Amino acid sequence: MxxxxxxxxxxxxxxxxxxxxxxxxxxxxxxxxxxxxxxxxxxxxxxxxxxxxxxxxxxxxxxxxxxxxxxxxxxYGQQVDYSFRWGMSWFIFSEVMFFAAFFGALFYTRVISVPELGFFSDTQSMLWPGFTANWPMATGPSIDAYHVMGAMGLPALNTAILLTSGLTLTWAHWGLMQNKRQQLSLGLGITVLLGSLFLCLQAYEYRHAWNELHLTLGSGAYGATFYMLTGFHGMHVLVGTIILAVMWFRVQKGHFTPQAHFGFEAAIWYWHFVDVVWLLLFILVYWL
Incomplete structure (x- = not known):
C-alpha cells in the first residue's frame, strides 16, 4: 500500500x-x-x-x-473514514429502532389498550371495581396505590442539564475545529461533569419514586414503562459519559486534529442522540 x-x-x-x-x-x-x-x-x-x-x-x-x-x-485512509461513519450511522439507527419499540409499547398502552378496556366497562367493573380509562392510573388489581412522577422538579432540571451538555459539547467541537485546545478540553470536561450530574440526580429520583411515591416495577403498566424507558436511557447516558471521558483523556494526550477527529465526532453524534431521546421521554413519559 x-x-x-x-x-x-x-x-x-x-x-x-x-x-x-x-x-x-x-x-x-x-x-x-x-x-x-x-x-x-x-x-x-x-x-x-x-x-x-x-x-x-x-x-x-x-x-x-x-x-x-x-x-x-x-x-487509515478516506475509505476507512467512510466505513467508520457508515458503521456509526447504522449503530445509531439500531438504537433509534431500540427506543422506537419501547415508545411503541407506551403508545399502544396509552392510546389503544386503556381506551379499549374502558369501552368494556361492564366487564371491567367485575374485574376491577372503579376502573376508569385514564392514563396514568394510580392503582390496579393486586397493585398497591402509587403516585405518578411529575414533570417539574428533578425531571425538568435533568432536561436543562442534558440540553446544556449538548451546548457545551458543541462548543468543544467548535474549539477543535478552530484548533483551540483549551476550549476543546474545557467544553468536553464540562460535558462529562454534566452527564455525571444527570446520572446522580436520576439515581436520587429513582430512590424518591421507589420509597416515597411507591412507584415500582410492579406498579402496573405505568411503572413498567416508566422504568423501562428511563432506565435504558440512563444506561445510554452512562455509556455516553464514559465515551466522552475517554475522549477527554485522549485530548489531554494531544489526540485529534481539525482534519482528523472522527472518534470525537462519533461521540458527539451519540450524545446528541441521547439528548433527543430524553426530550421525547420528558414530553411523553413525564409531561403528557
Whole structure:
C-alpha cells in the first residue's frame, strides 16, 4: 500500500489478525454462565460475572487502543473514514429502532389498550371495581396505590442539564475545529461533569419514586414503562459519559486534529442522540 504525506491511496486498509474477538467471546461466555448461575442462586455465578466483566473491560481497552494507535500512525485512509461513519450511522439507527419499540409499547398502552378496556366497562367493573380509562392510573388489581412522577422538579432540571451538555459539547467541537485546545478540553470536561450530574440526580429520583411515591416495577403498566424507558436511557447516558471521558483523556494526550477527529465526532453524534431521546421521554413519559 502506497503512502504519500501520511495519507493512504485508494486501497483499503486491512488490519493484522487480532486476538480481541476471541477474548470478547470468552468474556461473553463467562457473563452468560455467571447470569445463569446467579439466577439459580449458585454462589459461583457472582465470580463468573465479575470475571466476565473484567475480561470485557480488558478487551475494550485493548481493541480500541489498537484502533487509536493505527489511527494516530496514519494507517487509515478516506475509505476507512467512510466505513467508520457508515458503521456509526447504522449503530445509531439500531438504537433509534431500540427506543422506537419501547415508545411503541407506551403508545399502544396509552392510546389503544386503556381506551379499549374502558369501552368494556361492564366487564371491567367485575374485574376491577372503579376502573376508569385514564392514563396514568394510580392503582390496579393486586397493585398497591402509587403516585405518578411529575414533570417539574428533578425531571425538568435533568432536561436543562442534558440540553446544556449538548451546548457545551458543541462548543468543544467548535474549539477543535478552530484548533483551540483549551476550549476543546474545557467544553468536553464540562460535558462529562454534566452527564455525571444527570446520572446522580436520576439515581436520587429513582430512590424518591421507589420509597416515597411507591412507584415500582410492579406498579402496573405505568411503572413498567416508566422504568423501562428511563432506565435504558440512563444506561445510554452512562455509556455516553464514559465515551466522552475517554475522549477527554485522549485530548489531554494531544489526540485529534481539525482534519482528523472522527472518534470525537462519533461521540458527539451519540450524545446528541441521547439528548433527543430524553426530550421525547420528558414530553411523553413525564409531561403528557
Amino acid at each position: 502506497n503512502v504519500e504525506n501520511g495519507v493512504h491511496d485508494a486501497h483499503y486498509f486491512v488490519p493484522s489478525p487480532s486476538r480481541w474477538p476471541a477474548v470478547g467471546a470468552v468474556a461473553l461466555f463467562f457473563l452468560g454462565l455467571g447470569a445463569a448461575l446467579s439466577l439459580n442462586q449458585v454462589s459461583l455465578g457472582t465470580w463468573s460475572l465479575l470475571l466476565g466483566f473484567a475480561i470485557l473491560i480488558w478487551m475494550l481497552f485493548g481493541w480500541f487502543g489498537d484502533v487509536v494507535k493505527e489511527s494516530n500512525a496514519g494507517q
